[in-house]
Amino acid sequence: MDLLRFATAGSVDDGKSTLIGRLLLDSKAIFEDQLEAVETTSKSRGYDYTDLALLTDGLRSEREQGITIDVAYRYFATPTRKFIIADTPGHVQYTRNMVTGASTADLGLVLVDARQGLTEQSRRHAVILSLLRVPHLVLAVNKMDLVDYDQAVYDRIHEEFTAFATKLNIPDLEIIPISALKGDNVVTRSEHMPWYDGSSLMHHLEHVHVASDRDLVDARFPVQYVVRPKSDEFHDYRGYAGQVAGGVLKPGDDVLVLPSGMTSKIAGIDLFDKEITEAYPPMSVTVRLEDDVDVSRGDMICRPQNAPKPSQDIDAMICWMTNEPLKPRQKLAIKHTTRTGRALIKDIQYRLDVNSLHRDQDTKELALNEIGRVQLRTTVPLLCDPYSKNRTTGSFILIDEATGVTVGAGMINNAS
Amino acid sequence: MTETHADYRLSQLDELEAESIHIFREVAAEFEKPVLMFSGGKDSIVMMRLAEKAFYPAKIPFPVLQVDTGYDFPEVLETRDNWVNRLGVRLIVASVEDAIKNGVVVDDGKTSRNRLQIGTLLNAIEEEGFTAAFGGGRRDEEKARAKERVYSHRDDFGQWDPKMQRPELWSLYNGRIHGGEHMRIFPLSNWTELDIWHYIGREGIEIPNIYFSHRRRVFERDGMLLSESEHNPTKSGETVEERTVRFRTVGDLTLTGCVESEAATIPEIIDEIAIARVTERGATRGDDRFSEAAMEDRKREGYF
Ligand SMILES: Nc1nc2c(ncn2[C@@H]2O[C@H](COP(=O)(O)OP(=O)(O)O)[C@@H](O)[C@H]2O)c(=O)[nH]1
Numbered sequence: 001m002d003l004l005r006f007a008t009a010g011s012v013d014d015g016k017s018t019l020i021g022r023l024l025l026d027s028k029a030i031f032e033d034q035l036e037a038v039e040t041t042s043k044s045r046g047y048d049y050t051d052l053a054l055l056t057d058g059l060r061s062e063r064e065q066g067i068t069i070d071v072a073y074r075y076f077a078t079p080t081r082k083f084i085i086a087d088t089p090g091h092v093q094y095t096r097n098m099v100t101g102a103s104t105a106d107l108g109l110v111l112v113d114a115r116q117g118l119t120e121q122s123r124r125h126a127v128i129l130s131l132l133r134v135p136h137l138v139l140a141v142n143k144m145d146l147v148d149y150d151q152a153v154y155d156r157i158h159e160e161f162t163a164f165a166t167k168l169n170i171p172d173l174e175i176i177p178i179s180a181l182k183g184d185n186v187v188t189r190s191e192h193m194p195w196y197d198g199s200s201l202m203h204h205l206e207h208v209h210v211a212s213d214r215d216l217v218d219a220r221f222p223v224q225y226v227v228r229p230k231s232d233e234f235h236d237y238r239g240y241a242g243q244v245a246g247g248v249l250k251p252g253d254d255v256l257v258l259p260s261g262m263t264s265k266i267a268g269i270d271l272f273d274k275e276i277t278e279a280y281p282p283m284s285v286t287v288r289l290e291d292d293v294d295v296s297r298g299d300m301i302c303r304p305q306n307a308p309k310p311s312q313d314i315d316a317m318i319c320w321m322t323n324e325p326l327k328p329r330q331k332l333a334i335k336h337t338t339r340t341g342r343a344l345i346k347d348i349q350y351r352l353d354v355n356s357l358h359r360d361q362d363t364k365e366l367a368l369n370e371i372g373r374v375q376l377r378t379t380v381p382l383l384c385d386p387y388s389k390n391r392t393t394g395s396f397i398l399i400d401e402a403t404g405v406t407v408g409a410g411m412i413n414n415a416s
Numbered sequence: 417m418t419e420t421h422a423d424y425r426l427s428q429l430d431e432l433e434a435e436s437i438h439i440f441r442e443v444a445a446e447f448e449k450p451v452l453m454f455s456g457g458k459d460s461i462v463m464m465r466l467a468e469k470a471f472y473p474a475k476i477p478f479p480v481l482q483v484d485t486g487y488d489f490p491e492v493l494e495t496r497d498n499w500v501n502r503l504g505v506r507l508i509v510a511s512v513e514d515a516i517k518n519g520v521v522v523d524d525g526k527t528s529r530n531r532l533q534i535g536t537l538l539n540a541i542e543e544e545g546f547t548a549a550f551g552g553g554r555r556d557e558e559k560a561r562a563k564e565r566v567y568s569h570r571d572d573f574g575q576w577d578p579k580m581q582r583p584e585l586w587s588l589y590n591g592r593i594h595g596g597e598h599m600r601i602f603p604l605s606n607w608t609e610l611d612i613w614h615y616i617g618r619e620g621i622e623i624p625n626i627y628f629s630h631r632r633r634v635f636e637r638d639g640m641l642l643s644e645s646e647h648n649p650t651k652s653g654e655t656v657e658e659r660t661v662r663f664r665t666v667g668d669l670t671l672t673g674c675v676e677s678e679a680a681t682i683p684e685i686i687d688e689i690a691i692a693r694v695t696e697r698g699a700t701r702g703d704d705r706f707s708e709a710a711m712e713d714r715k716r717e718g719y720f
Contacts, residue, residue: 003428072562082428103585229474284437404592
């Protein structure tokens with residue numbers, strides 16, 4: 001059994017909560033007391049059906065407002081897979097929450113209401129998922145029951161969305177007609193839509209192939225922590241602990257340590273008390289080297305012929321996440337893999353309109369929830385790759401040094 | 417040497433383990449004074465195991481803090497001592513009794529021990545100057561937790577503000593705090609109850625034996641089965657009888673109910689949970705039953 005992380009997005013009332021409620025219910029992730037509470041609330045509100053959407057709403061204030069305003073994580077499992085849903089709010093004022101949810105997702109699920117077809121919001125959701133390089137996208141055309149399960153409605157949305165998707169970077173796209181409320185094509189294939197020959201949503205989620213989405217070629221091992229037991233039994237043990245960010249590491253491999261440029265060989269790779277033959281993403285392991293080279297947190301172990309170039313001039317897409325706008329000359333703290341330093345905003349090249357993909361070159365600021373292309377200069381060299389190649393070594397966060405709050409998320413285009 | 421999978425896929429348990437180990441190492445590297453909050457329950461035992469693995473062959477580089485309610489199950493304290501001795505970590509016990517004696521918290525006779533733990537815990541964190549405290553909370557436990565971050569910021573009163581949470585992206589955790597503040601760290605955020613049990617089974621690690629089916633003298637109160645105990649005298653109308661039970665959570669024994677169960681092994685427990693129809697909190701935690709938003713209220717105050 002493996003793990004699939006997916007992010008959901010939909011505009012208010014497209015049926016996202018209903019769909020998630022149904023996935024949880026049908027995979028038995030809902031317990032009787034939770035269901036009873038929801039049935040009671042549904043009755044007390046005078047509904048003639050059980051409002052599954054009530055299963056997933058979170059904090060009290062949101063409950064009162066009746067909307068989801070932060071990323072909520074939900075869990076369910078089928079016999080083949082465990083799923084982690086990052087349930088994100090759809091409205092433009094919560095773009096940063098969508099970006100957050102998408103950052104760890106293997107798959108993005110966008111909902112549209114069949115009656116309305118594609119909206120500005122659904123296009124934006126797809127844009128954000130593609131910017132965050134979520135490798136698989138599912139467009140769920142919901143409420144098919146309200147359009148009499150009409151194939152023409154589905155075909156129209158299919159055509160329009162496929163055309164739009166060519167402008168984006170979406171390696172794998174699936175468009176599924178469903179009814180979250182009635183259950184059509186959610187877990188089992190619907191009898192109401194014989195014209196649809198694809199798989200149900202659940203079947204697709206269970207079988208979509210995600211292991212090969214990770215970079216298994218370019219070895220990248222950001223050193224997190226140096227393990228030095230200094231005990232009698234492990235007197236000379238010195239191991240470099242971290243989570244593999246790319247490639248496959250094996251004992252005997254020649255390695256290059258950045259930024260120092262020293263070379264050595266992998267003497268062994270430890271996973272707790274066992275030595276293993278290879279380590280690959282996202283394993284957390286401890287690497288021992290043959291030579292007594294000086295390696296510390298923030299360094300990167302890679303291969304001599306295949307290493308990122310340490311660089312301080314970074315070109316990145318940034319999603320801004322705080323009220324006070326981002327401006328040129330601003331100084332911030334930056335965290336990239338296990339390195340931290342400071343960054344100066346040199347230039348804001350353009351703001352990306354996430355609805356139209358238009359590049360607005362006149363704005364010299366990024367407001368809350370806006371995404372733009374930015375040039376930064378960092379105090380420490382970053383050992384990075386383009387985000388399109390590696391989502392771990394290509395991403396960073398920006399932190400306000402006074403408040404300590406995370407204010408920006410960055411995806412590296414280029415480093416020089 | 418151990419062969420790793422040829423198809424470069426990790427099982428869900430291996431992936432969760434890798435994520436949690438990453439979190440432990442990140443905190444150990446970036447925080448001055450972390451501490452692991454150990455309740456003796458299965459989740460905190462899984463945390464101990466993950467911390468053991470994260471730093472092996474070195475010892476866990478931070479102490480373990482337990483809040484002693486005075487009403488803890490003796491079996492739980494025994495398991496705690498076994499773990500602490502085996503791993504050679506320092507154990508700090510913050511006692512609710514002492515906190516009451518010293519006026520840190522007020523026992524008005526109506527407030528539950530689980531609630532008095534909050535003040536005791538915050539006081540211990542402040543006294544020792546801990547800057548990060550690992551907790552065993554899981555997001556699948558309760559609605560209010562579903563939105564909580566792995567690094568959950570607490571202000572200088574130890575409070576959680578759900579509206580002011582920092583965005584948390586990729587696996588880039590932001591551990592910046594100001595003097596007096598601390599960070600709650602939840603390395604098990606993405607684990608479910610079933611994951612925890614599968615992992616305990618896979619690792620073959622010791623958990624308190626009250627999780628397994630046993631005979632116990634119990635009585636019914638408010639629809640819950642409570643253990644007979646000197647700390648919890650029966651009221652009129654309550655009769656004690658022996659039944660075959662097990663506990664699904666451990667905590668203050670005056671409030672933690674057990675369920676009738678024949679599940680004596682981990683596979684049997686997993687089977688039982690897979691068909692269980694009531695959430696673990698709903699079934700057996702008296703202090704969560706008062707209101708739907710109870711958990712959220714206690715978290716704001718600085719509960720685990
Ligand atoms: N007829 C029909 N109604 C639906 C369907 N999915 C959701 N709804 C209804 O649409 C409304 C909004 O759904 P909800 O899940 O709360 O939307 P959210 O705002 O996207 O989470 C509710 O009244 C649902 O019962 C569907 O497939 N068919």
